[in-house]
Amino acid sequence: MMRLYDSEPSGNCYKVRLLLSHLGLPYDPIQIDVINRQNRQSLLANKNPSARVPILELDDGRTLGESNAILLYLAENTPYLPDGRFERARVTQWLFFEQNSHEPNIAVARYWKSIVHQAERFPEQMRAKLDAGRTALQVMEHHLRPRPFLTGERYTVADISLYAYTHVAPEAGLPLDDYPSLRAWLQRVKDQPGHVSMLVGT
């Protein structure tokens, strides 16, 4: 059985749990602390060079890091990733947008504000991350106005990836009131068969 080195409050880990749930694939979750990072290197560095979760361990022991790389790997030949070369490139475009323009801003601001409660230690960075996070949300709002999902008519791993930290953006200090298309999209994602919440029991 596959193993997932996992952390419940991490949106990056949640993406993988959400796709695994859609696919109905069983796995063994191993909880890693995202706050106390003392044992990270010894625990994870031989499984992922950057010693970060999520890490997917296949049944033959090979391991894969980076949430969006894991999504692409698992989604191959499933309805969550198109077959066509250009359509697949369009999905990966959104996955790289997520890791470059969205996650480094919204996930980190949320971590400081709502997970470790230390936002006031980083005033200049918090301001920059909230500004850039707002820009990322505006790009999505504008793009989702005329279409149900990020790449068009179909729910893909692009939506799974961007849902993870968008639906908790208020925990970063970015309320979603001014983003009606984004809120309608969040609801469409929640309505997909096999959807699971980020935190168990919510």
Place this chain on the structure above:
Amino acid sequence: MMRLYDSEPSGNCYKVRLLLSHLGLPYDPIQIDVINRQNRQSLLANKNPSARVPILELDDGRTLGESNAILLYLAENTPYLPDGRFERARVTQWLFFEQNSHEPNIAVARYWKSIVHQAERFPEQMRAKLDAGRTALQVMEHHLRPRPFLTGERYTVADISLYAYTHVAPEAGLPLDDYPSLRAWLQRVKDQPGHVSMLVGT
């Protein structure tokens, strides 16, 4: 013929130029200013939702954004991207590492320090980006010690992507003296047939 919305000092654009050179594919480069960003929205937003370069425009007019998505698209069925599902996932793992742990730190610090000369305006962010940039370089140094390229024996788009901002890390304030494996890898990348420099004429 394909068009590339391009900017010469941008490492993200350089990645695409480097792969196009390896592949011997002709293209029409259109220079976009990375410093004066006033006309960005009107010029680029209908080609890439985030209005950033590089953007690849195919001969049928379809456009693709995000440097690493363009690399994956162009590399399909070429020697620069493996065929096997897991081997390809390993390449994409490094591409996401690049956009999340490497580029947001090293590229932005370089932009502030050596392109617009305003590093002193962002002291807290500069410190954080140099610390995180150093961590990314250390991950690569450690990983490259026993292997010639990031995914093993073979030069792939993972190496192309990470070369772009690693070879100019000193311009960000991150000298490479303490990274011997990284410097040997930079030389191996430069030695590949079809290699081109970032700046024309250098």
